[in-house]
Amino acid sequence: MPEHQWRGRGALAVAAAGALVAASACSPGSTPGAGSGELAGVELLVAAKWTGVEQDNFTEVLAAFEEETGATVNYESTGEDTGAYLGPKIEAEEPPDVAILPQPGLVAEYAEQEALVPLSGEAAGALEENYTDYWRELGSVDGEAYGVLLKAAHKSIVWYRPDSFEEAGVSAPETWDDLTGETATTLSDAGITPFSMCGASGWTLTDWFENVYLSQHGPEAYDQLVAREIPWDDDTVVETLETLGEVWGEEDWLAGGTDGAVQTDFPTCVTEVYGQENAAMVYEADFVAASAQEAGATVGEDAQAFPFPAVGEDPPVVVGGDIAVAMTEKEGVQQLMAYLASPEAQTTWAGLGGYLSANSEVQPDAYPDEFTQTLAQTILEAGDNVRYDLSDQVPSQFGATEGKGMWAVLQDYLRDPSDPEAAAADLEEAAASAE
Amino acid sequence: MTTTDEPSAPGQAGAAGGSGRLGPPPWLALVFLLPALLFLGAYIIYPIVFSVYRSLWDAPGLEFVGLDNYVRMFTRPDTFIALRNNVIWLIVAPALVTVAGLIFAVLTERIRWATAFKIVIFMPMAISFLASGVIFRLVYEQDPESGLANAVITTVHDTFSPSAAYPDARPRPDGPVEPAGDVYVLESWAQPGRSVLVPLVGVSAEEVPAEAEPAAEAETRPGAITGTVWVDFTRGGGGEEGAIDPSESGLPAMEVQAWMDGELYATAMTGPDGTFALTGLEDGDYTVQLAAENFTEPYNGLNWLGPTLITPSIIAAYLWVWAGFAMVLIAAGLAAIPRDALEAARVDGATEWQVFRRVTVPLLSPVLMVVFVTLMIYVLKIFDLVFVIAPGSVRADANVLALEMWQVSFGVNDQGLGSALAVFLLVLVVPAMIFQIRRFRREES
Numbered sequence: 001m002p003e004h005q006w007r008g009r010g011a012l013a014v015a016a017a018g019a020l021v022a023a024s025a026c027s028p029g030s031t032p033g034a035g036s037g038e039l040a041g042v043e044l045l046v047a048a049k050w051t052g053v054e055q056d057n058f059t060e061v062l063a064a065f066e067e068e069t070g071a072t073v074n075y076e077s078t079g080e081d082t083g084a085y086l087g088p089k090i091e092a093e094e095p096p097d098v099a100i101l102p103q104p105g106l107v108a109e110y111a112e113q114e115a116l117v118p119l120s121g122e123a124a125g126a127l128e129e130n131y132t133d134y135w136r137e138l139g140s141v142d143g144e145a146y147g148v149l150l151k152a153a154h155k156s157i158v159w160y161r162p163d164s165f166e167e168a169g170v171s172a173p174e175t176w177d178d179l180t181g182e183t184a185t186t187l188s189d190a191g192i193t194p195f196s197m198c199g200a201s202g203w204t205l206t207d208w209f210e211n212v213y214l215s216q217h218g219p220e221a222y223d224q225l226v227a228r229e230i231p232w233d234d235d236t237v238v239e240t241l242e243t244l245g246e247v248w249g250e251e252d253w254l255a256g257g258t259d260g261a262v263q264t265d266f267p268t269c270v271t272e273v274y275g276q277e278n279a280a281m282v283y284e285a286d287f288v289a290a291s292a293q294e295a296g297a298t299v300g301e302d303a304q305a306f307p308f309p310a311v312g313e314d315p316p317v318v319v320g321g322d323i324a325v326a327m328t329e330k331e332g333v334q335q336l337m338a339y340l341a342s343p344e345a346q347t348t349w350a351g352l353g354g355y356l357s358a359n360s361e362v363q364p365d366a367y368p369d370e371f372t373q374t375l376a377q378t379i380l381e382a383g384d385n386v387r388y389d390l391s392d393q394v395p396s397q398f399g400a401t402e403g404k405g406m407w408a409v410l411q412d413y414l415r416d417p418s419d420p421e422a423a424a425a426d427l428e429e430a431a432a433s434a435e
Numbered sequence: 436m437t438t439t440d441e442p443s444a445p446g447q448a449g450a451a452g453g454s455g456r457l458g459p460p461p462w463l464a465l466v467f468l469l470p471a472l473l474f475l476g477a478y479i480i481y482p483i484v485f486s487v488y489r490s491l492w493d494a495p496g497l498e499f500v501g502l503d504n505y506v507r508m509f510t511r512p513d514t515f516i517a518l519r520n521n522v523i524w525l526i527v528a529p530a531l532v533t534v535a536g537l538i539f540a541v542l543t544e545r546i547r548w549a550t551a552f553k554i555v556i557f558m559p560m561a562i563s564f565l566a567s568g569v570i571f572r573l574v575y576e577q578d579p580e581s582g583l584a585n586a587v588i589t590t591v592h593d594t595f596s597p598s599a600a601y602p603d604a605r606p607r608p609d610g611p612v613e614p615a616g617d618v619y620v621l622e623s624w625a626q627p628g629r630s631v632l633v634p635l636v637g638v639s640a641e642e643v644p645a646e647a648e649p650a651a652e653a654e655t656r657p658g659a660i661t662g663t664v665w666v667d668f669t670r671g672g673g674g675e676e677g678a679i680d681p682s683e684s685g686l687p688a689m690e691v692q693a694w695m696d697g698e699l700y701a702t703a704m705t706g707p708d709g710t711f712a713l714t715g716l717e718d719g720d721y722t723v724q725l726a727a728e729n730f731t732e733p734y735n736g737l738n739w740l741g742p743t744l745i746t747p748s749i750i751a752a753y754l755w756v757w758a759g760f761a762m763v764l765i766a767a768g769l770a771a772i773p774r775d776a777l778e779a780a781r782v783d784g785a786t787e788w789q790v791f792r793r794v795t796v797p798l799l800s801p802v803l804m805v806v807f808v809t810l811m812i813y814v815l816k817i818f819d820l821v822f823v824i825a826p827g828s829v830r831a832d833a834n835v836l837a838l839e840m841w842q843v844s845f846g847v848n849d850q851g852l853g854s855a856l857a858v859f860l861l862v863l864v865v866p867a868m869i870f871q872i873r874r875f876r877r878e879e880s
Contacts (some may be wrong), residue, residue, distance in 0.1 A: 087845035109848065113495050167640065169672015190668050191603055191639030200826040252603075252637075259577050259738045262828045397847040403830030404513070404847075411828040415742070431509070 040070030042332040047076045047085065048100035048322065053145060053290040057352040064348055065339045071332050078358045082106070083396055090115045095327040098336055100150060102322055103392035103400055104138050110325070111141040117146045117326040123334045126341035130359045136389060139323050147323035148341040149351075152287040152358040155207050155318040155389060156308040159233070159275055159292065163302065164192050164280035172306035176212070179309045181244050184253055187280050189245065194253045196279035197261035198269035199414045204284055206391035207318065211308045213240045214316035219385055226393050228435075232428035233421075241413060241420035243311060249417040255279040256389025264414050267291035274303055284319060286375055290354035297351075300371050317382040320389035321358065350376075398434035405430040483861065490854035504855035516831065517839040518748055521863075524817060524835065528750050530808035533803060535754060536761020540769050541791065543762070553766070557759030566757065568823025571752040575739035575824065585736030598733035600644070600688060605637045605668070605730075610677060617727035624720035625660045625693070631723055634667030634677055635686065643684050646707050650685040653710040660701075660721060664689045665709040685709025689752070695719055740825070742832040749824050749833060753817070761806050768802030769795070802875070803866040811867050816860065835858050 050058055055077060062073045082102050089095045095115060101107055110116050119127055127136060127148055134142035141149025155374045158179075165183075165235045167169065168190040173179040177213035180434045184194040198204040217236045224230040225237070247253060254261040255269075255278045264272065266284065282288065297303035307315050324340050326333045338343050343361035350357060350366040356376055357366075364373040379386065391399035391406055398405035409430060413423040493500045508514050539556055543549040559567060564716035576582030579589045605619075612619050612633055625631050630653045643666065650665030664686045665679060674680040685708040693701040693713040700712040700721065713723070739748045772795065780794045796803070818837040824834035836856060844853025 081846055083848060084842070084845040087848050087850075091850065167670050169669070186672075189607065189636035190670065191637050191642060191666075200828045202827055256577060257735075259735075259741060263577050263740050263826050265826065397849075401842070401846050402827050403834060403842070407827065408831045415828070 009036055024396075038072040039332045039335065040081045042069075042071040042330070043095040044071055044073045044098065044332055045076060046073055046098045046100070046332065047078050047096035049078050049080060049102060050100075051077050052160050053294060054287070054354060054372065057349060057354060060352060061340075061345050061349045063346065065336060068339075069335065071336075073336065083400075086110075090327075091123045097326070097328045097330050097333050098324055098326050098340075099327055100322045101147070102320075103396060104147070104388065105324060105392060105394065105396050105399070107139060107147045107323055107325060108141050109396070110327075111144070111146055115327060116146045117314070117329055117333070119148070119326065119334070119337060121334050121338070123148075123326070123337035123341060126338045130341055130343060130361045131321065132360055134386075135358050138321075139325075143182040147325045148337060149321045149358045150340055150381060151322045152344075153320040153322075154288055154356055154379060155285040155320050156211055156316050157286060157305040157375070158281055158283045158308055158378065159270070159273065159288050159305045160281045161277065161297075161302065162304050168192055168280075173309050174216075174315075176243065176246075176309045176311040182245070184250075188250075188252060193279045194281055195247060195261075196255040196264070196269045196272040196282040196335075197414065198252035198264055198266040198282070199262040199285065199411055200265035202402065202411055203391060204266055204269075205414060206406050207285070207320075207389070208244060208283060209240060209406075210318050210387075210390045211217050211316045212243050212311050213237070213385055213390075214238055214318060215308070215311040215314060217312065219387055222390065228388055228431060232431045233424045237424045238420045241417075241423055244413075245417035245420060248414050258415060262411060267294075271295045277336060280375065286356055286372070287354055289372075293353075300369050305371070317378060317386045318389060319379055319386055320392060321356075332388065338365075378427075394431070395434045398431050405434060442767055464699040486854045486861075488858045489850060490858050491851075493851050494849040496850065500851065503671075504851045505859075507852055508855045508859065513831070513834065513839060514836075517834045517836045521815060521817075522836050523746055524750065524814045525811060528753055528814045528817075529807050531750070531754055532757045532761050532763075532810055533807050535758040536765050536806060537796075537799070537803065539758060539762040540765040541795065543766065544769060553759075553762065554736060556762055559756045560759045562756075564819035565823055567752060567756050568820045570711050570855065571742075571748075571755075571820070572824050572826075575748055577735065577738065577740065579736055582736070583737070588605065588736040589734055592734045592736075596731075596734075599729050599731040601635075601638060601642065601729050602732050603637045603639070603642065604635045604686070607634065607676065608635055610634055610667075612725075613722075617730070619725040619730070621723040625662075625723045626654055626720060627658050627660055627718060630655045631662035632677065632679070633658065633662055633664040633691075633723070633725065635664065636666065638666045638668075638686065640670065644687055645686045647687050647709075648682065648707040649776075650679045650683050651678055651708040651710055653712070656712060656714075658716055659712045659714040660693055660716060660723060661710065661712045661724065662691070663709045664691065664705050664711065689729050692724050692726055693721040694724060695721050740829060742829050745825055745829045745833040749820050752820055752824060753814075756820075757810065757813075761810070764806050765799065765802055767864065769801050774797045801874075801878075808867055808871050808874075812864055812871075815864050815867070837861075 003199045025279050046062065048058065056128055059075050062075065065071065066073055076096060082099070083106060086095065086099060088111070090113065101110075107116070124145060127139075127145055131149065134151045136145060139145060145180055160172070164187065168187045170183045173183045180183065187194040212237070213225070216239065221230060225232070230236065248261075251257050256264060267288070270284070270288050270291040271281050272278045273280065274292045274297040288305075289303070292299060292303040309315060324337065326337050341359070343359055346357040346359050346362045347366040349355045350362060350372075351368060353368050353372070356372065356379065358379060360380065362376070364376055367373045367376060393399070396407075401407065406427065408422055409426045412426070413420075464808060489496065490504050491499060491501060493503075541829065545550050546552060573581065574583040577585065579585040598670060606614065611622050612635070613622050619635075621631060650663055653661035653663050655661055663679065666684050666686060667676060668674065669680050669682055674683065684878065687705055687707045687709065689705040689709075689711075691703050691705060691711045691713065693698055693716060701716055703711040703713050704710045713721075739746060776794055777790055780790045787791070816837050817835055818841065821833050821835050821838050837860060840853050840856035841862060844850045
């Protein structure tokens with residue numbers, strides 16, 4: 001340990017020198033290839049919102065890079081609000097070397113502020129090799145590639161507790177009508193609260209909305225809504241809100257009633273299902289697996305999921321994800337980006353669980369269980385009908401800020417779903433003021 | 436650095452030189468002031484000036500927009516909600532804390548373990564606001580199992596009106612039982628000598644009491660309405676709706692009543708297998724109903740973290756933190772009051788209340804004023820408690836200016852508007868500061 005520290009100290013001097021060289025020479029592609037001990041002494045800082053198990057898994061992936069190159073990679077958690085963490089750091093010109101952004105909207109925002117370093121050399125090559133056009137587009141601004149979709153999240157699944165379904169004698173529903181008319185009603189008759197809501201975390205409510213909207217009105221309308229070609233007080237939005245009200249409005253169906261639904265945050269809502277067993281289902285993305293495991297459930301056995309039921313003709317496939325960007329020109333940053341974009345890194349991560357890759361080169365058998373394999377397959381195969389999380393594509397003030405915009409309006413709507421028109425009008429107002 | 440010989444040199448020069456001027460030259464004063472001035476300039480003047488300057492530029496800071504940010508600030512509803520909450524805070528919190536501090540200070544003067552009591556009251560000041568916020572976030576949790584506030588309230592409430600055995604039991608929407616207000620009523624009339632079925636659902640396996648037995652059909656009896664109240668749900672599926680299936684359980688200890696023309700004729704409790712017999716009835720058409728007491732929802736306490744109570748809840752947490760601070764200052768002031776004034780009043784026959792009201796409080800008023808105004812300044816910039824205690828879903832309702840400033844600057848990344856909010860906050864604090872400075876001046880002269 002002491003030896004390691006000494007190395008770390010020498011590292012600072014090397015890193016400083018390296019930064020000087022990089023700043024003055026700054027020619028893309030000139031960075032040396034990664035090799036054993038190539039970056040010995042270089043210290044890099046990576047910031048992402050992950051904590052707990054997700055953080056542990058990510059640092060394990062980083063550890064492989066450290067071993068390979070000799071660099072020291074430190075991890076810092078940004079907390080729930082990555083924008084609030086990075087904003088002051090960018091202003092102070094002391095950003096982390098690599099940041100993992102939760103929204104493509106932020107990539108565009110920071111690129112405009114010239115806070116990002118475009119991918120170059122082997123990093124650009126890795127992106128080109130391993131990702132399809134759709135995902136590359138997401139991390140690009142004006143044709144310049146900045147981001148690597150590092151971690152995908154499948155947001156169109158509903159998690160449930162199989163023993164509660166067995167007790168009530170119901171099976172996973174395929175359509176929304178089955179979900180509300182059969183599954184939830186029967187569970188409720190059996191004295192089991194059907195849903196646990198994560199209302200205090202506003203983004204979970206936007207995910208509900210997106211799935212219902214995408215399935216109800218199709219991918220084209222979805223894209224138009226993102227671009228505000230369809231206004232938010234449109235009839236389609238009202239209809240989706242009404243549909244959501246079929247679940248959100250049933251106080252008996254929500255764990256802790258309406259008050260509980262609005263005050264419970266993610267991942268407490270997962271613990272409600274798999275820990276306290278207060279409810280049968282919780283809707284959120286694949287990353288629920290990590291929290292479910294923490295609550296003592298075994299994913300695939302007593303924590304299972306079914307595809308989000310079809311509200312319209314087709315069931316929706318909404319995908320979210322975290323995008324890695326380089327924020328400094330320090331030596332080793334592009335190598336780290338290249339490593340993160342590589343199938344090796346992502347295969348390692350896949351093996352640790354709670355992870356989905358959008359990398360075309362990551363083989364399905366890299367995932368530890370059949371369930372995740374199927375999820376990965378659907379993302380890669382769903383093709384043109386996949387849509388990226390809507391709330392992460394709109395300006396963050398509207399789609400991703402605590403107590404504002406979509407989050408606040410949907411939380412109010414969950415609290416009192418009696419007036420979908422008024423909620424739609426509020427959404428339109430908030431969307432207009434965020435332009 | 437070079438001051439080793441300087442302090443003595445000018446003094447000697449002044450005295451010996453006989454320049455007609457006593458004391459060190461003015462430039463030396465400036466030299467001595469310089470470190471303080473530099474410090475003030477770098478940490479206070481520069482940030483203020485820069486905030487004002489920054490507030491005149493757009494979000495990324497690339498374009499000059501004049502007073503645009505100020506116009507935007509005063510046309511957004513968010514600013515007004517935050518301002519409204521700040522006003523509530525300003526009116527309630529300093530007064531509340533000062534009064535609490537005064538009460539504690541006066542009371543601790545008289546008790547034996549005063550120091551111990553004061554330490555306990557002062558203790559919260561030793562905890563960071565963030566930690567206090569986390570503590571109160573837990574205290575205010577809705578679920579009485581984890582929220583202390585609701586645990587207390589529900590315990591008190593349940594002592595006086597215990598909650599029912601089957602709060603979640605309810606009839607199927609299209610079954611033979613109908614909800615009527617708080618009670619459940621059998622749709623069709625029942626006559627003595629007949630047996631009825633009262634199916635209910637929504638009772639979970641854990642809610643069924645241990646003594647319950649499989650439901651049985653009740654035997655008919657002359658002069659009595661008999662029947663069964665049971666869970667009409669076969670675990671694992673199957674089972675026929677409205678019929679007693681083998682694995683379905685009776686609901687014991689359920690109160691059943693027979694009514695006719697608004698009058699209660701008979702009451703019965705169900706047995707372990709869910710059967711009951713309403714006896715002693717004459718012929719006629721009776722309404723069979725399940726009493727409301729069976730289904731009273733358990734009392735869940737107050738919704739502390741809901742949109743209506745959130746600000747008072749946070750103010751209560753603030754009181755917990757700051758009462759000690761007010762108490763210590765006021766107690767110090769109290770110790771300095773001339774005792775003879777109090778004695779004189781008592782000798783003249785004033786009651787304790789009159790002494791407190793007419794002598795102690797007026798004599799303490801300078802101290803009370805300092806505490807009050809200091810708290811006003813602190814309250815205007817309240818941030819941490821609101822940030823931690825309010826869950827995301829009520830953040831908008833609990834918002835205050837300082838939090839809004841932070842959120843706009845770094846969450847939405849609009850530092851132009853954020854700076855404008857900062858300047859606005861500064862303007863609001865200025866009157867209180869001027870008042871405070873004037874007071875200090877007056878005291879010094």
